[in-house]
Amino acid sequence: MNIKKYKVIFIGDSGVGKTSLIRSYLYGSDLRNVKNTIGAEFSTYRKDNIQLDLWDTAGQERFRSMVKSYCKDVSICMIVSDISNDNSMDNIGDYWIPYLLRTINQKKLPIFYFIFNKKDLIEGEEKTKELNKKIEILVDKYKSILEKNKLIVKREIKDYNENEVLIIKDITTSLDTKLLSEIFNNLFELCKKINIPFNEYKIDLRKNENKNIICRYCGIF
Numbered sequence: 386m387n388i389k390k391y392k393v394i395f396i397g398d399s400g401v402g403k404t405s406l407i408r409s410y411l412y413g414s415d416l417r418n419v420k421n422t423i424g425a426e427f428s429t430y431r432k433d434n435i436q437l438d439l440w441d442t443a444g445q446e447r448f449r450s451m452v453k454s455y456c457k458d459v460s461i462c463m464i465v466s467d468i469s470n471d472n473s474m475d476n477i478g479d480y481w482i483p484y485l486l487r488t489i490n491q492k493k494l495p496i497f498y499f500i501f502n503k504k505d506l507i508e509g510e511e512k513t514k515e516l517n518k519k520i521e522i523l524v525d526k527y528k529s530i531l532e533k534n535k536l537i538v539k540r541e542i543k544d545y546n547e548n549e550v551l552i553i554k555d556i557t558t559s560l561d562t563k564l565l566s567e568i569f570n571n572l573f574e575l576c577k578k579i580n581i582p583f584n585e586y587k588i589d590l591r592k593n594e595n596k597n598i599i600c601r602y603c604g605i606f
């Protein structure tokens with residue numbers, strides 16, 4: 386079987402729940418045991434002939450220069466923020482999008498997938514409505530930042546063409562596997578439709594000078 390590999394990176398401020406999202410879906414881990422990521426953590430998830438290579442990067446500032454090395458040949462960029470932390474949502478527009486535009490250097494830009502995490506912290510219909518409105522305004526803001534950088538941005542996969550940027554948003558919580566499985570299913574569907582595998586990219590962990598990578602395959606640190 387010809388396996389198509391897609392690189393998916395998770396970025397966003399420290400503490401927004403990047404590691405929790407991945408671990409709770411893939412391994413059903415106890416979230417109380419999640420510690421701040423050091424450097425990056427790698428896992429893979431395969432369905433049929435599609436393999437998602439998931440790179441969970443560290444949000445802490447001291448690792449910022451290291452995150453750069455994961456921004457190559459990216460198919461999908463999961464940009465995570467925490468709905469209970471306004472700073473983390475503002476930083477997407479103020480820091481992370483400009484950072485990615487400076488750093489990602491590839492012919493075809495990745496899909497930008499915005500994840501607003503910790504939905505469980507918002508209770509009640511009124512608060513949920515307010516949150517949805519706030520998020521729509523934020524996503525429009527992110528879109529206009531991309532457009533100011535002369536990118537053509539689409540929000541629906543059916544409208545999306547080559548050399549454009551597709552942005553998608555989802556609100557979720559690491560505590561709910563049903564919501565998480567929707568996100569992971571979306572990732573597979575996106576990969577099938579956009580068909581931009583990066584089979585050629587190779588990362589040889591043994592040669593990598595960055596000792597902070599934890600490989601779930603071989604256990605090399």
Ligand SMILES: Nc1nc2c(ncn2[C@@H]2O[C@H](COP(=O)(O)OP(=O)(O)OP(=O)(O)O)[C@@H](O)[C@H]2O)c(=O)[nH]1
Binds near residue numbers: 502504
């Ligand atoms: N209430 C709630 N807490 C969450 C959720 N997701 C993660 N957390 C908590 O948020 C804290 C930080 O989660 P992490 O997954 O370590 O965050 P991170 O983005 O990987 O942080 P760095 O590795 O430092 O970049 C942990 O205490 C988690 O238990 C969620 O959906 N709801």
Ligand SMILES: [Mg+2]
Binds near residue numbers: 403405421422444
């Ligand atoms: Mg982490």
